[in-house]
Amino acid sequence: MKRRDFLKFLMFSPVILRTGAWAEGQPELVVASGGGPEGLVRRAVEALGGMGKFVKRGDRVLVKPNMAWDRGPQYAANTNPRVVAEVVRLCLEAGAREVLVLDNSCEDQRRVYKRSGIAEAAQAAGAKVPFVDPRRFRKVRIGGKVLKEWEVYREALEVDRIVNVPVLKHHSLARLTMGMKNLMGLIGGRRAQLHWQLGEALADLAAFFRPQLVVLDATKVLTKGGPQGGNLKFVKAMGMVVVGSDQVAVDAMGARLFGLEPEEISYVAAAHRRGLGEMDLRKLRIKRVRCEGA
Amino acid sequence: MKGLNWPRLRPWVQAGFLALFFFLFLETTYRGRDEILYPVNLFLRFDPLILLSALLSTREIPWAMLPALAVVVLTLILGRAFCGWVCPLGTINHFLSRFGPSRPASSRWKYWILFGLLGSSLLGVQLVGFLDPLSLLIRSLTLAVEPVWNLAGHAIFGGLYEHGVEVFEPLYAFLKEYVLSLRQPLYHQALLVGLIFAAVLLLNLFRPRFWCTHLCPLGALLGLITLLSPLRRWVSSECNLCGLCEARCPSGAASSKEGRWEASECLLCGRCQTLCPKGAVSFGFSLRGREVVEGVDLGRRKIIASIGAGMLLAPLFKVNASPSRGNTLIRPPGSLPEEEFLKRCVRCGECMKVCLTGGIQPAVFEAGIEGVWTPRLDFDLGYCQYACTLCGQVCPTGAIRELTPEEKARTRIGLAHIDRSRCIPWSQGVDCIVCEEHCPTPEKAIKFISGEVLTLKGRRRVKLPVVDYGLCIGCGICQYKCPLEDRPAIVVTPFGASRGGGFLLPA
Numbered sequence: 001m002k003r004r005d006f007l008k009f010l011m012f013s014p015v016i017l018r019t020g021a022w023a024e025g026q027p028e029l030v031v032a033s034g035g036g037p038e039g040l041v042r043r044a045v046e047a048l049g050g051m052g053k054f055v056k057r058g059d060r061v062l063v064k065p066n067m068a069w070d071r072g073p074q075y076a077a078n079t080n081p082r083v084v085a086e087v088v089r090l091c092l093e094a095g096a097r098e099v100l101v102l103d104n105s106c107e108d109q110r111r112v113y114k115r116s117g118i119a120e121a122a123q124a125a126g127a128k129v130p131f132v133d134p135r136r137f138r139k140v141r142i143g144g145k146v147l148k149e150w151e152v153y154r155e156a157l158e159v160d161r162i163v164n165v166p167v168l169k170h171h172s173l174a175r176l177t178m179g180m181k182n183l184m185g186l187i188g189g190r191r192a193q194l195h196w197q198l199g200e201a202l203a204d205l206a207a208f209f210r211p212q213l214v215v216l217d218a219t220k221v222l223t224k225g226g227p228q229g230g231n232l233k234f235v236k237a238m239g240m241v242v243v244g245s246d247q248v249a250v251d252a253m254g255a256r257l258f259g260l261e262p263e264e265i266s267y268v269a270a271a272h273r274r275g276l277g278e279m280d281l282r283k284l285r286i287k288r289v290r291c292e293g294a
Numbered sequence: 295m296k297g298l299n300w301p302r303l304r305p306w307v308q309a310g311f312l313a314l315f316f317f318l319f320l321e322t323t324y325r326g327r328d329e330i331l332y333p334v335n336l337f338l339r340f341d342p343l344i345l346l347s348a349l350l351s352t353r354e355i356p357w358a359m360l361p362a363l364a365v366v367v368l369t370l371i372l373g374r375a376f377c378g379w380v381c382p383l384g385t386i387n388h389f390l391s392r393f394g395p396s397r398p399a400s401s402r403w404k405y406w407i408l409f410g411l412l413g414s415s416l417l418g419v420q421l422v423g424f425l426d427p428l429s430l431l432i433r434s435l436t437l438a439v440e441p442v443w444n445l446a447g448h449a450i451f452g453g454l455y456e457h458g459v460e461v462f463e464p465l466y467a468f469l470k471e472y473v474l475s476l477r478q479p480l481y482h483q484a485l486l487v488g489l490i491f492a493a494v495l496l497l498n499l500f501r502p503r504f505w506c507t508h509l510c511p512l513g514a515l516l517g518l519i520t521l522l523s524p525l526r527r528w529v530s531s532e533c534n535l536c537g538l539c540e541a542r543c544p545s546g547a548a549s550s551k552e553g554r555w556e557a558s559e560c561l562l563c564g565r566c567q568t569l570c571p572k573g574a575v576s577f578g579f580s581l582r583g584r585e586v587v588e589g590v591d592l593g594r595r596k597i598i599a600s601i602g603a604g605m606l607l608a609p610l611f612k613v614n615a616s617p618s619r620g621n622t623l624i625r626p627p628g629s630l631p632e633e634e635f636l637k638r639c640v641r642c643g644e645c646m647k648v649c650l651t652g653g654i655q656p657a658v659f660e661a662g663i664e665g666v667w668t669p670r671l672d673f674d675l676g677y678c679q680y681a682c683t684l685c686g687q688v689c690p691t692g693a694i695r696e697l698t699p700e701e702k703a704r705t706r707i708g709l710a711h712i713d714r715s716r717c718i719p720w721s722q723g724v725d726c727i728v729c730e731e732h733c734p735t736p737e738k739a740i741k742f743i744s745g746e747v748l749t750l751k752g753r754r755r756v757k758l759p760v761v762d763y764g765l766c767i768g769c770g771i772c773q774y775k776c777p778l779e780d781r782p783a784i785v786v787t788p789f790g791a792s793r794g795g796g797f798l799l800p801a
Binding site: 107172227230 | 651724728736742
């Protein structure tokens with residue numbers, strides 16, 4: 001399916017829904033567009049069935065943004081802080097006992113947490129935003145195809161739910177970084193070596209962590225110079241958010257928003273092959289939500 | 295000053311300055327702002343020894359050091375009150391001297407040290423930082439003491455945590471916020487610097503304030519200035535020669551009515567006045583009675599000899615060839631050209647303390663013998679964070695210039711070079727690109743070309759990293775992050791650094 005076809009498909013999908021073709025069940029994937037980041041997140045999660053479907057009362061929830069780089073929000077190198085804050089609020093509204101926001105950043109944590117704007121926004125929304133403590137990595141069995149065992153952050157092993165909140169952006173090696181690539185921020189050790197077998201290694205991580213929900217931030221996207229960014233020339237306002245519980249489907253949709261075929265992204269293809277999710281968008285119940293003025 | 299019990303105030307004043315010193319030391323770090331909030335190098339900038347030696351070595355007025363004139367004025371009035379009341383190393387020595395025997399003495403050594411250091415400064419070899427007390431203290435705290443207290447803190451709380459004791463975690467969190475550092479500091483030379491510092495402290499158990507009375511070149515400088523001051527010590531006829539003041543003076547300056555007070559050695563601690571059972575000792579000012587002040591009997595020959603020794607030492611440092619000099623030496627961004635840098639740097643370690651990543655390390659012999667303990671970037675231990683300008687903000691002497699973020703982005707401290715025989719894409723035909731991923735320049739200085747590599751499994755098309763010399767600023771994150779940790783396949787060298795002056799890059 002080419003992009004043009006897909007856009008047509010998106011246009012007609014509400015029609016299909018209305019005609020009852022996909023009447024059974026709620027959508028598996030929601031694509032929200034228009035309006036501010038908070039409204040996008042809220043409407044998209046609502047359309048997917050509400051946060052209560054993924055977060056239960058009393059849960060400890062780990063919200064995992066992409067908080068890797070020493071860049072301000074305008075550079076779109078990290079997840080939009082307003083998107084993260086809204087996800088935190090939704091989790092707390094759903095009755096979460098505690099919401100943690102953290103990332104094993106690629107640069108100095110103090111600068112990254114501060115400069116990304118995420119620490120401040122998430123704390124204001126009620127989350128705890130601890131620095132990654134090197135003592136809290138545990139070497140555990142991943143049992144993957146290439147990752148047999150690896151250091152994983154203790155909180156990621158212990159929390160009740162993981163909500164992955166990646167940003168959609170260009171990545172020089174992976175082509176795009178989205179949800180599955182974002183899971184690298186929950187591991188320690190010599191993680192740069194994952195680059196040598198990136199597709200399979202990320203599929204291993206996806207199979208290991210299995211986040212309950214993925215909220216893909218495409219409010220602003222970095223089209224080139226990723227993942228570090230730092231050049232406003234390459235930042236485009238897209239004004240979209242994709243949510244779903246199928247992490248392969250969310251990343252597949254992210255690829256499509258970039259005008260790429262999902263199978264062009266090595267880790268999406270690898271995860272799909274292993275049955276971790278569906279990358280064929282034609283087989284998914286997709287709902288499109290417009291939030292003009294929200 | 296008769297009647298007023300001023301010596302009673304001294305411990306409080308000392309404690310206050312020591313607390314201020316430690317507060318500023320702990321604040322010499324990133325606290326969530328691009329600018330350092332407090333004047334963390336305050337003590338160094340009040341150091342007349344650094345002022346004078348910088349003046350001699352650069353033959354320029356070191357504007358940043360002008361606050362030190364205040365200490366000169368203080369000394370012209372109150373003698374070595376700085377040593378007795380303000381100096382943090384003096385205060386630590388004073389406290390530790392309580393645990394040793396009271397057999398006061400002073401020595402002329404410190405004057406020879408002072409003249410030797412100034413003699414070499416005169417010829418542009420700046421060695422004063424090795425023995426300047428404030429540089430010594432900050433360097434020792436940074437390179438040795440703080441890493442040890444971090445190790446201990448993390449070991450204690452880490453051990454408790456490992457054993458399931460989590461009640462101390464809030465306290466630990468507090469300490470991590472304000473006292474411990476986020477990352478365990480590791481430094482080259484920590485052992486040597488730590489042992490030297492330990493020796494300085496232990497000497498107090500041999501004689502009270504041994505460092506201050508025997509070795510300190512700043513104390514010597516202030517002692518000489520004191521000879522111009524109107525400060526006087528009187529012993530009235532009430533004195534019964536009990537000898538208590540002489541026995542308990544920490545610096546061997548006090549005397550009974552029969553001896554002579556050595557103004558240049560007196561730390562103005564006031565102990566003799568407090569202890570005198572007859573109340574015979576008092577301090578005051580007088581421009582007359584100069585003859586009762588014992589001038590330091592240094593002797594012209596010895597002064598000339600020590601200055602001469604320093605001046606001889608200078609060219610010896612200069613002609614000592616260091617095979618590695620210039621080959622691996624990368625200075626922090628904003629560092630002046632090497633000659634100018636060495637004339638200013640006092641090896642205080644402020645830049646190493648403040649460096650976010652721990653990349654600024656004390657040189658061993660990378661900068662020659664003359665450059666021992668001066669800052670260099672070690673990209674195996676850390677890297678230069680693209681938007682950070684902290685090292686230039688804390689340098690007290692301007693050896694590292696303060697850069698704006700825009701200047702910093704244009705300052706090339708070196709250039710990255712790829713070792714194609716080790717680089718995974720080049721040598722193994724496997725995609726990697728970690729260096730390119732981390733490269734922080736707005737237009738990436740590491741680019742990749744798509745090319746075919748002949749491997750044991752046939753031809754493979756991969757992304758091959760190449761450095762763009764025109765864009766690389768030598769920040770070193772590529773070297774630090776290279777997955778080949780044993781010997782990175784991308785290495786930054788000082789070739790082409792901005793501070794080297796004009797250079798030509800291959801077109």
